[in-house]
Amino acid sequence: MMKKLMGLVLSAVLLTGALAGCTGTSAGNNVTSTPETTPAVMETTTPAASSGTEAAWPRTYVDELKREIILEKKPEKVALLFFRNFEHMFLLEEGPAAATEVNMLDEWASLTPFKEKYDIADIGSMRGPNIEKLLETEPDLIIMFSGLYETYGEELEKIAPVITVAANENNWKGALGGYGEIFGKEEKAESEISRIETLIADSKEQLADYSDKTFGVIMLGDKQFWAFTTQFVFNEENGLGLNPPENYVDMGTKGEEITLEALAGMNPDYIFVADINGSSTTLEKYLKDLESNSVWNSLDAVKNGNMHALDSSIVAGGPLGIELGVRTIMENLLD
Structure with missing residues (x-):
């Protein structure tokens, strides 16, 4: 399955x-x-x-x-x-x-x-x-x-x-x-x-204080890391307008598999992760496996408690997935 x-x-x-x-x-x-x-x-x-x-x-x-x-x-x-x-x-x-x-x-x-x-x-x-x-x-x-x-x-x-x-x-x-x-x-x-x-416009306004921070959206698999430029997260005109780190992938909403070392080189201030298999249970397993990984633990977002989970539906770009993604980001950043 x-x-x-x-x-x-x-x-x-x-x-x-x-x-x-x-x-x-x-x-x-x-x-x-x-x-x-x-x-x-x-x-x-x-x-x-x-x-x-x-x-x-x-x-x-x-x-x-x-x-x-x-x-x-x-x-x-x-x-x-x-x-x-x-x-x-x-x-x-x-x-x-x-x-x-x-x-x-x-x-x-x-x-x-x-x-x-x-x-x-x-x-x-x-x-x-x-x-x-x-x-x-x-x-x-x-x-x-x-x-x-x-x-x-x-x-x-x-x-x-x-x-x-x-x-x-x-x-x-x-x-x-x-x-x-x-x-x-x-x-x-x-x-x-x-x-x-x-919802997106109001949320973007509330996130103005994060204009000097960088964000990464990462889909995790079995020893896989996929970086996404998800439109509702990064798009300045129609999204939250959050900043990706320098040299972040540039491919619309499509994903690109990257190495963990490449992610460490980008080192975003905040990371949102989702399971590429679509299962929150599997995501927990992947994150558990990364607990002992020195490269993962070197990431500023991980060290500072700024790594949060997103539902996998965000990658499909549908209205309900976008709404859930925006609300999840807001809850984690503003609570």
């Missing part, structure tokens, strides 16, 4: 390169309501749940691969074949009827509050979903990662309409907006985007 999860997390961080890549375009502004004068589709409208407005159905959604998908009505039984988008659906109060990588609800703290709220059928891995179990759920919409469409997307279309989505590491707002359009909850999506943006 841990090896499988490690592969998933690395895929999330490294643009899922092994899965045929993605185009990286925004998921937002993809829906157009079908005019009532169009004879080819039904003329109907359905109230948009939780939005306070009415959403027009049918509507046409242009997905990541520029395919036009007609949604005859608000999707009610969605099969989600991209674990990184659990957060977007949950924020819109939509639970998938079926999903791949359901185990992530046990592994990521950003997702665990929703485990008991929704009854989600486990259909295996997004790299090879269980089609038989998927059929049993009778979905009215399937959402999948665009990089895998050529592998089995056409097979899925025999079951239900298929929408493809991008990795969206740097575009959680566009992705959330896209899901708002799929479910007719545009206002709800905009409200959640505004709420998280406000």
Whole structure:
């Protein structure tokens, strides 16, 4: 299980390169309501749940691969074949009827509050979903990662309409907006985007006293150290604007494996660590193993008690993981 999860997390961080890549375009502004004068589709409208407005159905959604998908009505039984988008659906109060990588609800703290709220059928891995179990759920919409469409997307279309989505590491707002359009909850999506943006902006203001300090975000594995330039931590315009140490890796939100000696050379004032396998139990083991390591103990952050844990969901760049990451950083720095 841990090896499988490690592969998933690395895929999330490294643009899922092994899965045929993605185009990286925004998921937002993809829906157009079908005019009532169009004879080819039904003329109907359905109230948009939780939005306070009415959403027009049918509507046409242009997905990541520029395919036009007609949604005859608000999707009610969605099969989600991209674990990184659990957060977007949950924020819109939509639970998938079926999903791949359901185990992530046990592994990521950003997702665990929703485990008991929704009854989600486990259909295996997004790299090879269980089609038989998927059929049993009778979905009215399937959402999948665009990089895998050529592998089995056409097979899925025999079951239900298929929408493809991008990795969206740097575009959680566009992705959330896209899901708002799929479910007719545009206002709800905009409200959640505004709420998280406000949290980030307010937190950044409170951290002004740390402008002369440096920070590192490190994913730990079995004798592995991955340095990340996580956007919500370091981005000056849209994040907390914290300072990475000099010569810190420069690669967007992707990770780069470094040596412990390289980390010691950077020597950030504060270090936030997460487990690349996604398990807090395993993180505790890695940190325990490092207790006797002289290089690790030479780090200023370790010596001064300024090393803190983050949930592994931060690497996926989703809205709930970002919110949890910001709140965790604030709790550790200001308490």
